Amino acid sequence: MKIYINGKFYEKEDAKISVFDHGLLYGDGVFEGIRSYNNIVFRLKEHIDRLYNSAKALMLEIPISKTELESAIIKTLKENNLSDAYIRVVITRGVGDLGLDPKKCSCPTVIIIADKIVLYPQELYQNGMEIVTASTRRNIPEAINPCIKSLNYLNNIFAKIEARRAGCEEAIMLNSEGYVTECTGDNIFVIKDNNLLTPPTYIGALPGITRDTVIDIAKSKLGLNVKEELFTTYHLYSSDECFLTGTAAEVISVVKVDGRTIGDGIPGKYTKLIMTEFKEMTKVLGVKY
Numbered sequence: 001m002k003i004y005i006n007g008k009f010y011e012k013e014d015a016k017i018s019v020f021d022h023g024l025l026y027g028d029g030v031f032e033g034i035r036s037y038n039n040i041v042f043r044l045k046e047h048i049d050r051l052y053n054s055a056k057a058l059m060l061e062i063p064i065s066k067t068e069l070e071s072a073i074i075k076t077l078k079e080n081n082l083s084d085a086y087i088r089v090v091i092t093r094g095v096g097d098l099g100l101d102p103k104k105c106s107c108p109t110v111i112i113i114a115d116k117i118v119l120y121p122q123e124l125y126q127n128g129m130e131i132v133t134a135s136t137r138r139n140i141p142e143a144i145n146p147c148i149k150s151l152n153y154l155n156n157i158f159a160k161i162e163a164r165r166a167g168c169e170e171a172i173m174l175n176s177e178g179y180v181t182e183c184t185g186d187n188i189f190v191i192k193d194n195n196l197l198t199p200p201t202y203i204g205a206l207p208g209i210t211r212d213t214v215i216d217i218a219k220s221k222l223g224l225n226v227k228e229e230l231f232t233t234y235h236l237y238s239s240d241e242c243f244l245t246g247t248a249a250e251v252i253s254v255v256k257v258d259g260r261t262i263g264d265g266i267p268g269k270y271t272k273l274i275m276t277e278f279k280e281m282t283k284v285l286g287v288k289y
């Protein structure tokens, strides 16, 4: 495995960064999780845009241009001979001293790791998954905006621990007012009649690239009425269908929430159509290499 750090490739054992890097000391940095399918990096430009937007929110200046980063990602994939991959891009504040001050960090660290993807068990895609609501509330946007894909994922990790303790893979996170925001590493959707609902990102959710793709599919291919609006767990429990979206998970059906069966307890008809259409999108949307 060859790992990219600041323009050079290192073997896995030698791919190391300083203990004074503020990415480690303070979670001060941003990242992206990207996938490639059959030598196409899925929606690479959108991922790069989101990364630069996250960095901008942190006043973290990425030391290379978007075009240079795109080339570095492709080079990393080629270097590792991967046609289907999970790509992790990490930008940290860089090496500083033991104080918080980002001004002391002169050069951000750019890391690109390309690896094989680890997926949820196939059984979950066929039969749907069970999830629970976490007691941990999503970070309030006024403190750490969940639109920023920062290296500080403790909020999500708290909820992930709750999910695993409940024997589930994912947990729903509510915002401080009790509205559904997203899951720990996936966006959430519900379907009721002809309506597809997902929370607006400003209430505390990442603007997911998969989410965006699914919204397009639902509007253009399925004629669903897509609404980005607030809803509560009640609306989840009483929905016809529910599913999650994310780079790793793609589109996965949810059939049980907090012990309540959703719809008929099997992946719904629209969810299955969206899963199929999403697969098609991965064959065409992106950057070839």
Ligand code: PXG
Pocket (backbone or CB within 6 Å): 033, 156, 182, 183, 184, 185, 186, 187, 205, 206, 207, 208, 209, 210, 211, 245, 246, 247, 248
């Ligand atoms: N919400 C959050 C909080 C995420 O971290 C998504 C939604 C989905 O966004 P995309 O753009 O991927 O459709 C994410 C991204 C993991 C893992 O190991 C998952 C993500 C990021 C990093 C790791 O499960 N999901």
